[in-house]
Amino acid sequence: MDKLRLGIIGMGNMGSGHLGYIQSGECPRVEVTAFADIAPEKLKRTMEKIPSAAAFDSADDLIKSGLADAVLIAVPHYDHPTIAVKAFEHGLHVLTEKPAGVYTRQVREMNDAANKSGKCFGIMFNQRTNPIYAKAREIVRRGQLGDTKRLVWIVTNWYRTQAYYDSGSWRATWNGEGGGVLLNQAPHNLDLWQWIFGMPKRIRAFCAVGKYHKIGVEDDVTIYGEYENGATATFITTTGEAPGSNRLEISGTKGKLVLEDGKLKWWRLKEDERLTCALCKNGFVWPESFYEEFTAPEPDGHPEILNNFADHILDGAPLLAPGEEGLNSLSISNAAYLSSWTDGWAEIPVAEELFEEHLAELCRGEKVTKRPPLVSEPAEKLTERWRVRW
Numbered sequence: 001m002d003k004l005r006l007g008i009i010g011m012g013n014m015g016s017g018h019l020g021y022i023q024s025g026e027c028p029r030v031e032v033t034a035f036a037d038i039a040p041e042k043l044k045r046t047m048e049k050i051p052s053a054a055a056f057d058s059a060d061d062l063i064k065s066g067l068a069d070a071v072l073i074a075v076p077h078y079d080h081p082t083i084a085v086k087a088f089e090h091g092l093h094v095l096t097e098k099p100a101g102v103y104t105r106q107v108r109e110m111n112d113a114a115n116k117s118g119k120c121f122g123i124m125f126n127q128r129t130n131p132i133y134a135k136a137r138e139i140v141r142r143g144q145l146g147d148t149k150r151l152v153w154i155v156t157n158w159y160r161t162q163a164y165y166d167s168g169s170w171r172a173t174w175n176g177e178g179g180g181v182l183l184n185q186a187p188h189n190l191d192l193w194q195w196i197f198g199m200p201k202r203i204r205a206f207c208a209v210g211k212y213h214k215i216g217v218e219d220d221v222t223i224y225g226e227y228e229n230g231a232t233a234t235f236i237t238t239t240g241e242a243p244g245s246n247r248l249e250i251s252g253t254k255g256k257l258v259l260e261d262g263k264l265k266w267w268r269l270k271e272d273e274r275l276t277c278a279l280c281k282n283g284f285v286w287p288e289s290f291y292e293e294f295t296a297p298e299p300d301g302h303p304e305i306l307n308n309f310a311d312h313i314l315d316g317a318p319l320l321a322p323g324e325e326g327l328n329s330l331s332i333s334n335a336a337y338l339s340s341w342t343d344g345w346a347e348i349p350v351a352e353e354l355f356e357e358h359l360a361e362l363c364r365g366e367k368v369t370k371r372p373p374l375v376s377e378p379a380e381k382l383t384e385r386w387r388v389r390w
């Protein structure tokens with residue numbers, strides 16, 4: 001096989017965005033042979049764009065058709081796991097949009113199904129392709145910052161208006177989406193947090209519901225995480241602040257990293273701070289450091305992730321965003337909700353039953369309001385909307 005036959009499931013904003021860059025030649029080893037959507041107008045619009053591919057009004061029919069080797073799932077989050085498990089059962093590879101699911105049990109089940117089938121499971125964590133994040137990860141993981149002390153990420157430039165929230169009936173609801181900024185915008189950042197810095201062992205969080213918008217889910221969040229080695233992480237995000245910031249600061253015993261304005265700044269201490277602290281006779285020294293900085297153009301991460309997924313299946317290239325890591329960012333957001341709902345600490349691994357009970361209660365109590373029909377944006381806006389935005 002020298003080309004991957006791909007079926008895209010969900011032809012809304014993201015599904016049509018994926019089709020758009022594949023059709024413009026950015027993924028030469030991928031051929032879209034089928035697509036599915038439950039909305040007839042999406043099917044009609046897509047048929048006009050790619051008449052050579054087979055159209056299905058259900059994901060199941062596409063999966064069973066034998067026309068695709070792999071599926072790219074771009075439907076609302078609750079359905080990612082069901083569709084993925086079905087695809088694995090039929091021997092297909094799966095690349096799913098983020099978040100992998102809404103609660104951790106779903107993602108464990110996806111991984112079990114993937115392992116059983118022996119097929120590839122990837123997640124569209126496109127921001128992992130940004131060289132600046134990859135460099136930060138390398139520095140931390142190689143121990144060049146020494147023992148980790150602290151991560152602070154203020155990522156408040158996910159600004160959204162009320163019109164955005166009103167643009168789809170599933171958006172910003174417990175029933176339709178399972179959460180707000182933590183599940184829709186921040187999964188990329190939560191993934192990078194754990195990818196670079198590792199997983200915390202417990203979380204305390206404050207999730208403010210409808211603070212800046214008329215929505216029943218959170219649009220302003222502060223998370224505090226604690227690590228086995230005593231390190232801490234503070235993560236702040238919102239869709240209601242302008243102009244927002246995107247500043248990630250990581251410190252360790254041997255120095256500090258700051259990622260902001262598309263730049264990685266690296267201060268390397270000449271001596272480990274723990275030694276300076278213990279041995280220096282002067283109470284007011286300013287530890288000396290070397291300084292370096294890195295910049296790199298931001299790649300278009302979506303085609304890069306899809307190309308890597310295809311290279312993995314066709315040639316065995318290492319997968320950049322494997323499915324089992326989808327559990328990590330979701331564990332952080334599930335723990336953050338649980339902490340906020342119970343007004344206390346939440347451990348990781350997450351108490352799954354308790355989480356699901358709370359979520360079910362919120363879903364039952366939700367007033368389903370009539371919203372205007374779904375408005376789709378032209379695909380060309382997508383890259384701009386989902387880029388890192390320093």
Ligand SMILES: NC(=O)c1ccc[n+]([C@@H]2O[C@H](COP(=O)([O-])OP(=O)(O)OC[C@H]3O[C@@H](n4cnc5c(N)ncnc54)[C@H](O)[C@@H]3O)[C@@H](O)[C@H]2O)c1
Nearest residue numbers: 010011012013014037038039059074075076077097098386
């Ligand atoms: N990686 C990224 O940068 C990125 C960016 C935007 C959205 N996303 C993710 O992509 C997913 C979709 O978001 P969107 O903005 O495209 O939503 P959207 O509402 O624009 O599109 C969803 C489409 O799925 C269809 N659909 C719903 N249920 C279906 C089902 N069971 N089978 C087949 N089709 C179904 C809908 O009719 C709609 O056309 C979400 O999980 C979102 O988090 C990822």
